[in-house]
Every structure is written in structure tokens, then in C-alpha cells.
Amino acid sequence: MRSTRLAIALTAATLAFAAAPAGVQDRRAGGPSRQRPPQGFACVPDDLTAYTGVVVRYQRERARTTLRIRTDWETTEDVTVTHTGAVDAAAFFRYAGRPFVAKDWERIEKSTGVLRPSTRATAWVCKDGKILVDWGVPKEG
Numbered sequence: 001m002r003s004t005r006l007a008i009a010l011t012a013a014t015l016a017f018a019a020a021p022a023g024v025q026d027r028r029a030g031g032p033s034r035q036r037p038p039q040g041f042a043c044v045p046d047d048l049t050a051y052t053g054v055v056v057r058y059q060r061e062r063a064r065t066t067l068r069i070r071t072d073w074e075t076t077e078d079v080t081v082t083h084t085g086a087v088d089a090a091a092f093f094r095y096a097g098r099p100f101v102a103k104d105w106e107r108i109e110k111s112t113g114v115l116r117p118s119t120r121a122t123a124w125v126c127k128d129g130k131i132l133v134d135w136g137v138p139k140e141g
Contacts, residue, residue, distance in 0.1 A: 035122065038094055038134060043126035051077040052122040052137055058115035065089060067133065069123060079123040081131045094134040108135050 035050045037043065056076070057068035063084040069077050083089040093100035095107060110116045120139065124132045 037124050038097060038132060041124055041126075041130070041132050043124070043128070043130060047127035049125045050122050051075075051079065051125065053120065055115055055119050055121050058113075058119075060089075060109075060113050065092070065133075067121065067123060069121060072139070077123070079125060079131060079133070081123075081133060092132060094132065096136045097134060100135070104135065 035052065037048060051069045051071050053069045053071035055067050056070045059066045063082065065081045065083070067079045069079065071077060081092045083092050090100040095104040108116060108119050119135065120137050122134045122137045124134070
């Protein structure tokens with residue numbers, strides 16, 4: 001009987017997580033939160049890492065954008081988004097889960113190449129080298 005209840009609880013938790021919209025944090029299962037990758041970012045879940053926190057260093061160049069994120073888990077992570085040959089670097093970014101548009105640069109930068117203080121982001125990093133940065137993510141909690 002106990003194992004049946006456990007199986008039902010695990011099934012319910014799995015279904016609740018699967019039903020959550022992309023990019024949200026799921027606390028319904030009662031354990032630590034787990035972020036879901038943005039819709040359209042294809043990566044095997046076991047090959048995916050997300051770094052969420054305040055961007056403490058930012059450098060945007062023609063061929064790459066480099067970030068240092070002080071994560072909400074008190075680690076510091078360096079991420080380099082390579083956009084060599086891309087017509088528009090915005091294709092590698094989102095803002096609050098939606099596609100990044102030209103107007104979003106003003107939301108994250110106080111002037112070209114200078115990030116606004118305390119700007120938050122999640123860097124989605126796939127083992128195969130794909131990276132997507134979602135800007136403007138709220139502080140969990």
C-alpha cells in the first residue's frame with residue numbers, strides 16, 4: 001500500500017513538472033526547484049546546465065558575448081556565447097522567456113556594451129556547445 005502511494009505521488013509530481021510552462025521554476029513536487037529550458041532550446045536534459053543569477057561581468061563583441069554570473073547558488077560561472085557569422089546576436093538571447101528584440105538591448109544595457117547594474121540572467125549551457133541566455137529573470141523566492 002505504501003509503495004502504491006509513493007508511485008502515485010511520484011507520477012503526480014512528474015506530471016505537474018511536465019505541465020509547467022517553459023522557463024518557470026517548479027516547486028510543486030516539494031523538493032528543490034528545477035528550471036525548465038526555454039521552448040525551442042533543444043538539449044538532452046542530462047546534458048543541460050543552467051546558471052541563474054546576477055551578471056557581474058559583461059563584454060559584448062562582434063563575434064562573442066562573455067558573461068560572468070554570480071549564481072543564486074553562490075557560485076561564479078563564466079559563459080561565452082559565440083555568435084561568429086550570425087546576422088544578429090539577438091538570436092542567442094531571450095528576454096523574460098520571449099524572443100529577444102532590438103528594444104531589449106535598452107532593457108539590459110545603459111549604453112552600448114555597458115550592462116545595467118544588478119542585471120539578472122539565466123545561461124542555458126548544453127554539453128554540445130549550444131548556449132542561450134535569458135535576460136531579466138526574476139530572483140527566485
